[in-house]
Amino acid sequence: MTHVRHAQISRRGVLTAGLGAAAGLGLAACGSSEEPSGGSSSSGSGPTVELTIALIPDPPGASEFYRAQLDKFEAANPGIKINVVENPGDQQLSAVELMFQQGNAPDIYRAQAAGFDRMYSRGWAHSLEEFVTDDFLARFPDGSLDPASSGLHRNGELYSIPLVWGRWSAMDLFVYNRSLLSASGFDAAPTTWGEIEEIARAVTTDGGGRIFGMAPEQASGIVRLSRQGVPYSIPGDGINLLTGEPDTANSTMVEAVELMRRMNADGSLITGWESWDSARSYTEFAAGSFAMYTAQSWHIAEIRNLNPDIELGIVDMPVPDSGRASYTPILQQFDPLWSMSSETEHPEEAWLLLDFLASEDFYRAYYEQFGTLTAMQSVWEDDVRANPDLSAVLDVAETTMKVVPNPKLASEGGAAVFNARAERPELRFTDAALESMIKNEEFAPKAEALDQQLRTFLDGIFASGDASAEDITFPSWDPLQPYDAAN
């Protein structure tokens, strides 16, 4: 399949013919200094480079925010014009991939987590090593951009720019509505799973069919709760890193699912949660329809926006009745977010834009607009304690997160296992858990069946020689202590 670039030429009709021809070959890697100086008559003031950025306009209001910020960037860089392509979160990845296939790739795009790995594995991410300056490195805490643990590097080279503080996107929060709890006679948040169940039932009973105890956030509530009791890799991938074995049927894991199943069966979970997305969760929580849930950090500001007076409590994730046995994992310093296209014709200008998206001004503006703790700690460190909500979030991050072994970074075999596992989403516990909850069926037999399939899957990989059981076994790791990879 050849990527003929007619479409791009016609769409960017304002570009000069010389540029267009270069673009037509898809080979031009020229910077601004090499621009033909004929200039487009339409813009008047010299040559203009157009860049396209493909982003997801979240949270609500982000569309206007990005445009305003990019206008600032354009004002500061008169030769550059930015086109924004907005996609809903669930379409972004497919959309960017189709743009690449059409030979119409964006210059900068947003791709996170597995999505970024997908782009990287296709060779569609441009290494940023050549652009990085000391000034750039100085914006982030010492050591946080270490290739081995930054989360932004692949093969030792920087490939992505973060938006938020690493812990912000990785943390587990439990939020509750103080007034609803005290109306049912509880003056403190639940600290154990048993207490969640007790409080949720009481609130539901008092709510008379209008107010409910909890919303489960599909299966993510189970993920967040369970990793206080079992190694994170069990809810994540079904594999216990302590033993290197499939362990979905782990008794604590099963108990987490059974807790949700019981709560759904007795009506403590709000009716209709099955078809909710997460925007619905924070909207209904703000409206007072239910008392507690396992929130994502960016929900906090949205809840406040919708209902400024809500009596919001933000606390650590409750632990199993038998006590804490694990922590929320810190796998990497940052989540990758902005990447540069390998097919960009203007890498120099594209870097200017990336540099702007990683600038102090941008990080501060984003923090001030959305109340999100952005990747540059210095912009929020000083005044975050003045905001009680964010202060509570920070406390939760400090007390409930620990560095864990990351098999994907530890060895090639580990990466092979977990990348292959990601291509088999049906091996994850989530579908089975939701089925247990919704149909009120026992989870343990389903978990054992999954473990058998996982066993077959692992044996297949080990047999191929791509990995061995040792690559995914970390016997010396104590899940209650921070993991030291050097050890």
Add this chain to the structure above:
Amino acid sequence: MAVRTRRTAAKRREYLWCYVLLLPLLLAFGGFTLWPIVASWWYSFFDWDGVGTPTEWVGVANFIEVLTAPDFWSAFWHSFLFSLVALFIELPLALAFAILLNNVRLRGRNMYRLALFVPVVTTTAVVGIVFVALLDPVRGAVNEVLFATGLVDSPINFLGSTVTALPTVMGIDLWKGFGISLIYWLAALQTVPKELIEAAQLDGARRFAIVRHIMVPVMAPIAIVIMLLLFQRSLGTFDLVQAMTAGGPVYSTDVVPTYIFRYAFSPEMQAPRYGFACAAGVIFGLLTLVLTLLQAPALKYRKRVAA
């Protein structure tokens, strides 16, 4: 002799013109029907993510995986149920309304027709969004009414329960497609020749006899076409399910087109499985073909009646 040659030449020129006029159709047919079919068959033998050229030949592995996937068969069962509802509920109901609304003495029948037809011309996403809001257990109007009138004491979880979700979506699908069947039937009713009925009445035929011997035979061929069209359409239901439930909860409303869509475009997967999606599409097509052929006796009947 000379006249004849001129005639043949003229004919030949005319045929040449005909082929010129056919050219756009043949091009479109080749490009948008034939080649995609062949290509998707070809892809179905590869482990391919839809990007670049497929290289990883896996033989019939995709087909075996589809045929042995319980999720596929449950999705197929749901698709089949959609067509059963269409054939056995929507079609007769629409006929009843068509007979009712075919009566010219009924004032405002055009308004009624319009009302029943409006859902057809409405964008599916709009229908999905509006019904999701109306049926919401927490603040949806339907549950508010049921609650206020005391018909239920706890809200009905229309789209969230595995028991009610499928019937709910089917009901909305019926609501949305009803107008098409209605129009088809109205059209069919217009084909019944008045003279025949008149003549029969003069002969003193009874009401039932007229229906049995005139209306049924005249309308039957059309009814079979309507049935086939509806069958194909309802088996392929996609937009509405995708917009309302995307197949959930726990795949209880999953139909084959949403099943395929998930494998071809899912953002949750590390890589889409386009080859697998193609294989599922081919098998779904084969199953549709078989189900359509099962209706062949009906088609034969149509021919017999028409003759």
Add this chain to the structure above:
Amino acid sequence: MSATLTSTDPSRTADGMPKLFPSRRSVGRWRPHLWHLFLIPFCVLWVYPFIWMFSAAFKSQREMLLGGLSLIPEEPTLDNFTRAWTTAKFGEYTVNTIIFTVLVVGIVLVVTSLAGYALSRPGLPFKKLIIGVLVAAMFIPHGYTIIPVFILVNELGLGNSLLGAALAQAGPVHVVPVLLFMGFFSGMPSELEDAAKVDGAGFFRTFLSIMLPLSKPVIGTVALQNFIGAWSAFFVPLVFTLGNPSLRTLGVGMYNFFGQESTDFAGLAAGATISVLPTIIVFLLLQKTFIEGIAGAVKS
């Protein structure tokens, strides 16, 4: 058969149909009125989702959030429409949808009327073969054809245009309209053509200036069917505009808006209203043609 025609013949209904169910006068007169008792509430319930949507479009965002069953907005506002039209780009989407729909209808009409006319000529060699292949293709399992179509449109250089999306939408759907046109043209009396030939009109001229104008009922039916299909199309425009959201149509934009701003229900309702009104108007105007056209279609 006109609705205004009144019949004085007691053995016929008002449209000239012989009465199927001759019965006592009083009952015959009463029955249609009784039906209103059922039809009016039924149809109101049937279109209730639309009534609800129109009313929501005029409510304030706060009123929507608080809920309430009243269909009459407390303080009617047009804010939602301005928000949907500008911020949510429904204006842009509407323009795209119009362009997309017109292109689809145009392509289908041109391709199928030409082919239908050609195939209606008696004695054309390979005629049966062509028709046979077209019909057979309807029944062959298609697999999942969206990616091959996507690749083709890209190779044609139309990857990022509404024309490309329209081609993908219009490309695969011609068999039925071709048969419709073919049936119509072959039913035309040959004297018409002979007359045209005597006047010296060529083959194509005859088609364009005499045959085509006569086929208005078929054109109307095919156009309307494809109008409805294209206006509310979802899948093809979704895939073909993924890479360029400024080309989104209403169907796709609506869906995306819901994903992004699911808290702004009033804005959504306004957007939905914008997207539904044109089709309702078109249907109102063309209802009669449509029913008659389909009647002709199913007959043949």
